[in-house]
Amino acid sequence: MLLNSAQDGVQTKQDKISVTKGLLLNPNTESYEHLDEQSQQLVKKTIAFFENKGKEKLKNDDHERVWYADFLEFSKTEKLFATFLTPDKSGEGNKRWDTSRNCAINEVLGFYGLNYWYTWQVTILGLGPIWMSNNEAIKEKTAQLLDDGAIFAFGLSEKEHGADIYTSDMGLTPQKEGGYLANGSKYYIGNANEAGLVSTFGKFTDSGEYVFFVAEPTHENYELVKNVLNSQNYVAEYKLNDYPIGEEQILAKGRDAWDMALNTVNVGKFNLGWASIGICTHAFYEALNHATHRHLFDHYVTDFVHVQELFVDAYVRLAAMKLFAMRAIDYMRAASPDDRRYLLFSPMVKMKVTTQGEEVINALWDVIAAKGFEKDMYFEMAARDIRALPKLEGTVHVNMALIVKFMANYFFKPGSYTHLNRQTHGKNDDFLFQQGATKGLGKTRFHDYKKIYSQFNQPNIKIFKKQIRLLKLFLIVGKPGKEQIKDFDFLLNLGELFTLVVYGQLILENAQLLGVDDQLLDQIFAVMIRDFSKFALQLYTKGSTTLTQQTLCRRMVKRPAKNNSSLSYVWDTYVHSMKDQYEMKP
Numbered sequence: 385m386l387l388n389s390a391q392d393g394v395q396t397k398q399d400k401i402s403v404t405k406g407l408l409l410n411p412n413t414e415s416y417e418h419l420d421e422q423s424q425q426l427v428k429k430t431i432a433f434f435e436n437k438g439k440e441k442l443k444n445d446d447h448e449r450v451w452y453a454d455f456l457e458f459s460k461t462e463k464l465f466a467t468f469l470t471p472d473k474s475g476e477g478n479k480r481w482d483t484s485r486n487c488a489i490n491e492v493l494g495f496y497g498l499n500y501w502y503t504w505q506v507t508i509l510g511l512g513p514i515w516m517s518n519n520e521a522i523k524e525k526t527a528q529l530l531d532d533g534a535i536f537a538f539g540l541s542e543k544e545h546g547a548d549i550y551t552s553d554m555g556l557t558p559q560k561e562g563g564y565l566a567n568g569s570k571y572y573i574g575n576a577n578e579a580g581l582v583s584t585f586g587k588f589t590d591s592g593e594y595v596f597f598v599a600e601p602t603h604e605n606y607e608l609v610k611n612v613l614n615s616q617n618y619v620a621e622y623k624l625n626d627y628p629i630g631e632e633q634i635l636a637k638g639r640d641a642w643d644m645a646l647n648t649v650n651v652g653k654f655n656l657g658w659a660s661i662g663i664c665t666h667a668f669y670e671a672l673n674h675a676t677h678r679h680l681f682d683h684y685v686t687d688f689v690h691v692q693e694l695f696v697d698a699y700v701r702l703a704a705m706k707l708f709a710m711r712a713i714d715y716m717r718a719a720s721p722d723d724r725r726y727l728l729f730s731p732m733v734k735m736k737v738t739t740q741g742e743e744v745i746n747a748l749w750d751v752i753a754a755k756g757f758e759k760d761m762y763f764e765m766a767a768r769d770i771r772a773l774p775k776l777e778g779t780v781h782v783n784m785a786l787i788v789k790f791m792a793n794y795f796f797k798p799g800s801y802t803h804l805n806r807q808t809h810g811k812n813d814d815f816l817f818q819q820g821a822t823k824g825l826g827k828t829r830f831h832d833y834k835k836i837y838s839q840f841n842q843p844n845i846k847i848f849k850k851q852i853r854l855l856k857l858f859l860i861v862g863k864p865g866k867e868q869i870k871d872f873d874f875l876l877n878l879g880e881l882f883t884l885v886v887y888g889q890l891i892l893e894n895a896q897l898l899g900v901d902d903q904l905l906d907q908i909f910a911v912m913i914r915d916f917s918k919f920a921l922q923l924y925t926k927g928s929t930t931l932t933q934q935t936l937c938r939r940m941v942k943r944p945a946k947n948n949s950s951l952s953y954v955w956d957t958y959v960h961s962m963k964d965q966y967e968m969k970p
């Protein structure tokens with residue numbers, strides 16, 4: 385309900401409370417009003433699939449590492465992947481690639497189990513290069529395969545090369561009689577056991593040029609070596625042994641193939657934050673239901689002040705994750721050759737939202753303690769899976785290296801853009817498959833963050849704005865030197881400070897669009913002040929920090945405004961009221 389487009393006329397406190405209460409997913413009540421009728425039904429059927437499967441079977445399949453054939457059968461019957469992952473040009477009816485709609489599925493799949501999300505996610509990645517290519521025959525074949533219920537895979541990583549995809553060893557060797565023979569191995573490739581097509585990245589062995597092509601697991605020269613994981617997922621090592629490739633299997637060559645790899649990751653990494661939101665939301669219900677019913681020393685556990693604080697912290701962080709990620713959808717969908725702001729917001733959904741997810745689970749686990757280990761709890765999976773998300777699709781470091789490239793333009797050279805409304809309408813996101821060259825990131829411009837910050841003056845937002853001003857001053861008078869720029873740990877801390885400014889900006893924009901309760905917003909910024917202070921302190925303690933930098937870092941360390949009633953208000957209004965609102969069917 386909250387994911388709906390701008391809430392016209394949200395004015396009264398009561399309206400704001402009810403909008404804010406609808407922020408987190410509750411599968412029992414979520415109406416998905418922002419989607420068209422058919423899409424609403426499909427998302428609700430996905431929820432029903434998991435509720436009918438039940439928690440016991442869900443957990444058993446996880447423990448026994450059962451391949452999720454039942455979910456894939458559901459997707460095939462209901463044409464879930466086909467409807468959501470076929471661009472409108474390649475399909476009829478309600479088929480379109482719509483980031484807003486896809487994020488509803490991301491969240492639901494994270495909510496019920498990261499394994500189910502993963503098979504959808506790697507299908508998205510596998511489809512990326514195909515939908516981006518000019519190979520119309522492959523696109524036609526892919527649309528048919530999707531319609532028949534196929535999944536897809538993305539063969540980028542190799543065992544020896546990690547993030548360094550420049551050095552890919554998968555090779556295509558030209559043959560005298562025409563065509564090529566593919567040889568090499570790929571590692572960590574989800575769905576590569578059963579995919580209809582495996583989009584594979586490599587190089588031509590003669591020219592060294594990059595190439596993206598498709599391979600089929602059913603071919604006799606495709607060797608499925610093993611599952612490198614012990615999980616429900618099949619994350620494969622596969623080898624191509626003299627696998628014949630013709631021009632008809634090639635998706636792109638040279639620079640286009642390279643861009644295809646990075647542009648696909650731009651689209652895919654966005655989903656990780658949404659999976660994190662889904663995981664944290666389910667874990668939150670479980671933890672709260674447990675703690676509110678647990679009676680110790682003649683008190684409910686939730687009567688302890690520190691327990692309330694941990695819950696409020698977890699709730700506030702989760703609400704912030706969702707507000708940010710929702711607003712980032714708008715920028716993904718509005719992206720164009722002249723508006724590449726998504727290039728900052730997408731890695732932030734990946735890096736910032738997923739690391740915040742870890743904080744949420746940490747806080748909840750401190751409350752529920754032993755219960756979080758029990759095999760019947762969703763929480764047991766959440767505690768394991770939440771840690772995966774910051775590490776996939778590029779580590780936190782790799783994403784931060786990308787994010788800091790935007791810092792100078794963000795602070796010092798704002799661009800001018802018209803106001804962007806919520807983007808929940810049912811259109812195909814064409815641009816995501818025509819992103820073009822991946823160079824020139826440093827030229828990307830952003831709208832002025834001060835515009836939205838100037839419209840909010842709650843006590844903690846005021847303090848946070850002082851921290852921002854000090855960070856800007858740091859970048860002017862304490863500009864990092866050459867050696868500091870080479871020190872990745874220094875850059876990482878600076879990047880964390882920058883990230884918090886951008887995070888706050890989109891949170892405020894979304895809060896204004898939706899009409900979120902100001903008191904919750906103030907609490908969100910109380911947490912952000914603490915985080916900002918932590919990173920400023922870390923920067924201060926670095927050996928290479930200059931005296932000027934140290935002085936500014938010390939001044940950045942600030943305390944949130946003291947307001948006990950605000951904390952108890954959030955506890956009473958938003959946290960405790962979620963008690964017994966959702967429990968997965970047994």
Ligand SMILES: Cc1cc2nc3c(=O)[nH]c(=O)nc-3n(C[C@H](O)[C@H](O)[C@H](O)COP(=O)(O)OP(=O)(O)OC[C@H]3O[C@@H](n4cnc5c(N)ncnc54)[C@H](O)[C@@H]3O)c2cc1C
Nearest residue numbers: 506538539540541546547572573574776777778779781782
């Ligand atoms: C469960 C799972 C599923 C996966 N699924 C797929 C899939 O379907 N398809 C696919 O292609 N891949 C897949 N991967 C691979 C995944 O994307 C990579 O594991 C991930 O990008 C990180 O690479 P790495 O683990 O090899 O780390 P490495 O690249 O070996 O990095 C090692 C360390 O160096 C740091 N580092 C590396 N480069 C830089 C840099 N430029 N700047 C700063 N620091 C740097 C990293 O942060 C890290 O700390 C999967 C991996 C797993 C575990």
